[in-house]
Amino acid sequence: EAGVAQSPRYKIIEKRQSVAFWCNPISGHATLYWYQQILGQGPKLLIQFQNNGVVDDSQLPKDRFSAERLKGVDSTLKIQPAKLEDSAVYLCASSLRPDRASNQPQHFGDGTRLSIL
Amino acid sequence: GESVGLHLPTLSVQEGDNSIINCAYSNSASDYFIWYKQESGKGPQFIIDIRSNMDKRQGQRVTVLLNKTVKHLSLQIAATQPGDSAVYFCAENTGTASKLTFGTGTRLQVTL
Numbered sequence: 028e029a030g031v032a033q034s035p036r037y038k039i040i041e042k043r044q045s046v047a048f049w050c051n052p053i054s055g056h057a058t059l060y061w062y063q064q065i066l067g068q069g070p071k072l073l074i075q076f077q078n079n080g081v082v083d084d085s086q087l088p089k090d091r092f093s094a095e096r097l098k099g100v101d102s103t104l105k106i107q108p109a110k111l112e113d114s115a116v117y118l119c120a121s122s123l124r125p126d127r128a129s130n131q132p133q134h135f136g137d138g139t140r141l142s143i144l
Numbered sequence: 145g146e147s148v149g150l151h152l153p154t155l156s157v158q159e160g161d162n163s164i165i166n167c168a169y170s171n172s173a174s175d176y177f178i179w180y181k182q183e184s185g186k187g188p189q190f191i192i193d194i195r196s197n198m199d200k201r202q203g204q205r206v207t208v209l210l211n212k213t214v215k216h217l218s219l220q221i222a223a224t225q226p227g228d229s230a231v232y233f234c235a236e237n238t239g240t241a242s243k244l245t246f247g248t249g250t251r252l253q254v255t256l
Binding site: 031067068069070071072075083118120132133134135136137138 | 178180185186187188189190193233235243244246247248249
């Protein structure tokens with residue numbers, strides 16, 4: 028079974044520029060998550076999709092971050108404009124169950140490492 | 145706010161010994177817990193999970209113990225190998241939206 032695919036693996040931009048990340052979840056996984064992981068910390072949830080609808084975006088800085096999953100499969104996360112504090116690894120995860128994760132763990136991709144100059 | 149935390153940021157273990165990584169959680173309503181392993185440059189990798197109606201669950205070389213009385217979770221790795229060197233995170237499921245809250249992690253260093 029193929030895992031969660033993310034691209035690019037690395038991205039370096041200057042502050043105030045824009046950037047986009049792409050995620051392809053495990054086939055058949057209805058739920059998709061975007062996390063931000065700052066160096067030395069655990070992942071922090073930014074947004075959760077169930078199919079093409081947003082379930083939770085309470086932690087997403089909506090003034091600069093946006094995400095979509097138009098067809099309920101692939102997803103993109105965008106930052107515009109980027110700030111220095113956005114330097115982090117952006118992880119995508121997916122899970123099989125469309126509701127509580129009680130029985131199905133989230134499976135993660137290897138992330139995109141973003142550096143803001 | 146409620147959070148998941150870890151007691152030891154770094155743990156050094158000799159190859160072949162058993163490792164115990166601890167985690168304290170504060171949300172008494174959490175009913176599902178997961179341990180993840182994260183190697184450098186990789187995403188978190190699922191190790192083992194446990195529901196709150198259990199106090200122990202075993203996998204291959206790993207055991208998770210849950211003590212709801214003191215809100216404590218531990219991961220035991222038997223016969224620790226160099227390939228076990230990584231950062232280990234515990235995460236708890238909070239709320240109704242499948243939201244996982246992660247701790248800051250424990251780095252496991254396996255010495256030869």
